[in-house]
């Protein structure tokens with residue numbers, strides 16, 4: 001998709017809405033790979049120069065998310081990517097898989113989640 005101020009604002013609004021529903025602190029959002037590379041190295045460790053390959057990347061430790069607008073083909077994929085990354089934030093222990101995908105579907109469907117509590 002083409003980056004423009006309207007679209008980035010729309011994305012930030014969606015991130016705000018879903019962050020509320022998922023009871024997470026609203027992450028900082030990066031929109032272009034250049035922003036990823038401009039972040040301190042320790043914040044984007046593990047996925048810097050490879051970030052361009054993905055629709056989205058979550059940097060869980062730093063509450064930071066990259067939404068790769070230029071790579072995302074359409075609105076539906078965009079919404080999916082936003083929810084996918086925010087589900088990572090809410091369920092940091094969960095790897096990709098059936099359960100993860102189910103949570104993404106529920107999130108897209110408007111489900112709310114209570115705050116994440118670390119188990120002792």
Ligand SMILES: [Zn+2]
Nearest residue numbers: 084085088096
């Ligand atoms: Zn993921």
